[in-house]
Amino acid sequence: xxxxxxxxxxxxKHFNGLLKPSKGRVLIDGIDTRHVSxxxxxxxxxxxxxxxxxxxxxxTVEDEVSFALKNFGFDEKTISxxxxxxxxxxxLTHYRKSSPFMLSGGERKRVALASVxxxxxxxxxxxxxxxxxDSYQKERLRQFIMQLNQQGKTVxxxxxxxEFVTECEPRIILMKNGRIIADGDAxxxxxxxxxxxxASLVLPEITQVFMRLNDYGFPRNVIGVYEAKRLILExxxxxFMR
Amino acid sequence: xxxxxASNLTYTYPFAEKPAFKNVNLEIERGEFVLLTGPSxxxxxxxxxxxxxxxxHFYGGTLEGEIIVAGLKPSEHAIxxxxxxxxxxxxxxxxxxxxxxxxxxxxxxxxxxxxxxxEIRRRxxxxxxxxxxxxxxxxxxxxxxxxxxxxxxxxxxxxxxPEIIVLDEPTSFLDPLSAKSILEVIHRLNRELNITVILVxxxxxxxxxxxxxxxxxxxxxIILDEEPRKAFLEEKTKMVGVGIPKVVRLYLLLxxxxxxxxxxxxxxxxxxxxxxxxxxxxxx
Numbered sequence: 001x002x003x004x005x006x007x008x009x010x011x012x013k014h015f016n017g018l019l020k021p022s023k024g025r026v027l028i029d030g031i032d033t034r035h036v037s038x039x040x041x042x043x044x045x046x047x048x049x050x051x052x053x054x055x056x057x058x059x060t061v062e063d064e065v066s067f068a069l070k071n072f073g074f075d076e077k078t079i080s081x082x083x084x085x086x087x088x089x090x091x092l093t094h095y096r097k098s099s100p101f102m103l104s105g106g107e108r109k110r111v112a113l114a115s116v117x118x119x120x121x122x123x124x125x126x127x128x129x130x131x132x133x134d135s136y137q138k139e140r141l142r143q144f145i146m147q148l149n150q151q152g153k154t155v156x157x158x159x160x161x162x163e164f165v166t167e168c169e170p171r172i173i174l175m176k177n178g179r180i181i182a183d184g185d186a187x188x189x190x191x192x193x194x195x196x197x198x199a200s201l202v203l204p205e206i207t208q209v210f211m212r213l214n215d216y217g218f219p220r221n222v223i224g225v226y227e228a229k230r231l232i233l234e235x236x237x238x239x240f241m242r
Numbered sequence: 243x244x245x246x247x248a249s250n251l252t253y254t255y256p257f258a259e260k261p262a263f264k265n266v267n268l269e270i271e272r273g274e275f276v277l278l279t280g281p282s283x284x285x286x287x288x289x290x291x292x293x294x295x296x297x298x299h300f301y302g303g304t305l306e307g308e309i310i311v312a313g314l315k316p317s318e319h320a321i322x323x324x325x326x327x328x329x330x331x332x333x334x335x336x337x338x339x340x341x342x343x344x345x346x347x348x349x350x351x352x353x354x355x356x357x358x359x360x361e362i363r364r365r366x367x368x369x370x371x372x373x374x375x376x377x378x379x380x381x382x383x384x385x386x387x388x389x390x391x392x393x394x395x396x397x398x399x400x401x402x403x404p405e406i407i408v409l410d411e412p413t414s415f416l417d418p419l420s421a422k423s424i425l426e427v428i429h430r431l432n433r434e435l436n437i438t439v440i441l442v443x444x445x446x447x448x449x450x451x452x453x454x455x456x457x458x459x460x461x462x463x464i465i466l467d468e469e470p471r472k473a474f475l476e477e478k479t480k481m482v483g484v485g486i487p488k489v490v491r492l493y494l495l496l497x498x499x500x501x502x503x504x505x506x507x508x509x510x511x512x513x514x515x516x517x518x519x520x521x522x523x524x525x526x
Contacts, residue, residue: 003417004388051334102258105333106282131414132333134281134444136483160417163447163488200417205447205488208510209517216521225488229495232517236501236524 001159002175003200008158009050011175012125015156016045029122043072046121050128050158052112056100061092064100065115072119086114089144091137106132113141123154130161142167166190166204166223174199191221243313244269245405245438246293250307253288253297262288263462265307272405275432275439277449277470280459281483286442289459290408293440294328295321312405325351329399331409335391338398339383344375347383348398355402369401372435373427389420396427406438407431413448421448428452447487450474451508458484471506489513 002008013019014026017033026033029044049055058064065086069079087093090110095103100111109132116124126145130138146168149155159165165172165186172189174182182195189195191207203211210222216235222228252264263285270276278286291297295316298305309316312327332338341347348369352362370376373393378386383394392412399407409428413421429452432439443449450456456473458466460482466473473479474490489507493516496503501520507513 004415004420104283104287128415132282132411132444134483135485136281138485139483160421161445162418163445197419200419202418202422205510205513206492209489209492209513212510212514213517216518225491225495228492229499232496232501232520233499235521 001162001165001172001199001201002181006175006199007178008175009127012047012127012156012158015123015125016047017041018047042068042121043119044121045123045125046116046119047125048113048116048127048129050131052100052105052108055112055115056108059099060097061087061100061103061111061114062096064111065118068115068119074119082118082120086118089117090114091140104132106134106137109133110137121153123156124148125156125158127158128160129157130159130164138164160201162190162201162204166206169223187221187223190223245272246270246309246311248292248307248309251289251292251309252306253292253303255288255301255303258303261462263459266464268457268464268467270438270440272438273432273436275429275452275454276441277446277453277456278440278442278459279444279446279456279484280465282444284459284482285462286459287410290330290410290440290442292316293406293408294330295319295324296330322354325399325404326355326402327405329402329404329407331392331395331399331407331412333411334415335388335395336384338395339391342382343380344383344386344394344397345370345379347394348379348401351398351402365401365403369397372400372431373397387420388416389424392416392420392424393427396424396431400431404437406440408440408442410442411444412441413443414445418448425449425452444485446485447489450487450490451512458482470508474506 010019014021015028017036017038020034028041033041056064058067062083065083066079069082087096090113092110092114100108129141133141145155169186172184172186173180174189174195176199181198182189190204193203196203204223206222206225206228210218211220214220218231222231248266248268251266252261254261266289280286291301292309293311298317299321305317316324339347341350345366348366349362352365370379373396375390375393375397378390383391413424416424425448428439431437441449450470453470456468456470457464458479466476466478474486479486489510492513493503493506503516504519505516507516
């Protein structure tokens with residue numbers, strides 16, 4: 001996370017070899033990115049760009065999603081199974097035969113994601129995945145990302161969406177002016193007013209509420225609605241009776 | 243008289259099987275701040291394209307029913323005429339900026355109208371000042387931050403002195419601090435210049451506090467039209483997946499347990515105030 005122009009996208013472009021370091025090195029699963037092609041790294045690292053129009057080109061959603069699979073040499077049966085599955089997960093089945101360019105911005109974004117998820121990369125990089133998504137799609141996306149993560153995939157998300165992040169509670173790396181200024185868990189970082197403003201973020205809404213309730217003895221580092229409710233109920237007289 | 247009035251408006255894109263929206267009836271009064279929301283693909287952006295004549299002039303397709311914007315029928319007036327009444331700001335400022343300096347970008351629309359030099363000068367300076375970017379006037383738009391670019395985009399439509407500004411997810415590419423300051427600029431245009439604002443947004447946490455009215459669309463229809471505090475309590479709002487602000491969710495969760503805050507909060511400040519009231523009265 002970090003302000004526009006902090007270097008987040010530039011950094012993650014090093015993770016699939018799109019950019020090579022001018023100094024130092026990047027190891028992906030032990031492989032030095034300077035010594036292999038982007039195509040080789042792509043098998044391990046899936047990258048979904050911020051602007052879906054930078055990666056979509058096929059005539060139908062189905063062609064788009066099966067393109068990489070064909071290139072990686074999967075057989076017909078596997079391809080059709082994978083396409084089926086991923087379209088279903090991302091709620092795109094009814095657009096199968098549509099042109100990606102006829103879809104809304106949020107829908108095109110999901111097509112881009114589907115086309116990468118289809119080949120099941122070990123590492124997934126998502127640049128601003130929540131832009132243009134409504135809350136229903138965001139919640140689906142969140143559950144899906146959490147599930148991939150539990151299955152052992154490494155997920156790296158570049159985002160400004162503070163509220164989305166409070167629901168995932170990931171490790172957060174904050175960047176500013178090309179440098180990493182903080183690295184820690186979500187609760188610790190998102191409730192630190194100095195860090196948050198340095199990175200051009202805002203405190204989560206619930207944190208803002210609890211900062212103002214500090215005089216009443218509430219903790220400051222609250223980020224979720226459910227814990228907020230619990231803390232308030234506990235404080236009210238007879239709270240334990242409720 | 244309403245500044246925008248749509249009656250039984252139905253629109254179908256070329257080659258589309260079904261309408262993007264149908265039988266929309268809507269009146270918006272001068273000076274309102276309308277938040278237009280709904281799931282992706284619900285037709286909200288399409289509806290906005292009818293306000294400045296992009297539909298039907300640019301997109302083609304079939305437009306049925308009637309729409310009158312600032313006293314004009316957009317289908318009978320060229321887009322450049324409509325642009326003097328309705329300013330449009332898009333999601334990604336990069337898509338609408340192109341000149342080599344900020345000042346030239348903001349002057350472009352006015353030059354095309356063939357206005358006298360002094361008038362252009364006056365309006366450009368005014369628009370740059372109102373949006374807080376006068377100091378950036380000699381900079382190149384592409385070297386500015388996203389938030390600054392979006393201010394340039396707003397200034398360039400503001401210079402046309404429109405009565406209505408339509409903003410289609412203007413903050414989604416911006417970091418939260420820049421997003422907040424853009425919304426404050428928009429709020430000021432609405433309050434101080436009485437410009438009618440139509441803001442298309444998914445993220446209501448930052449925008450809800452400024453709106454006088456929330457319109458929710460789903461599958462090409464308006465399903466809800468309410469003032470914000472009421473809109474967020476409606477089951478329908480939740481059903482179609484409109485992302486209600488976290489402070490409103492907290493309000494609803496507390497209500498489930500019999501704790502009634504005095505009003506539906508639209509900002510963390512309001513939530514904290516109402517919670518303090520409950521705590522104080524509990525202490526008796």
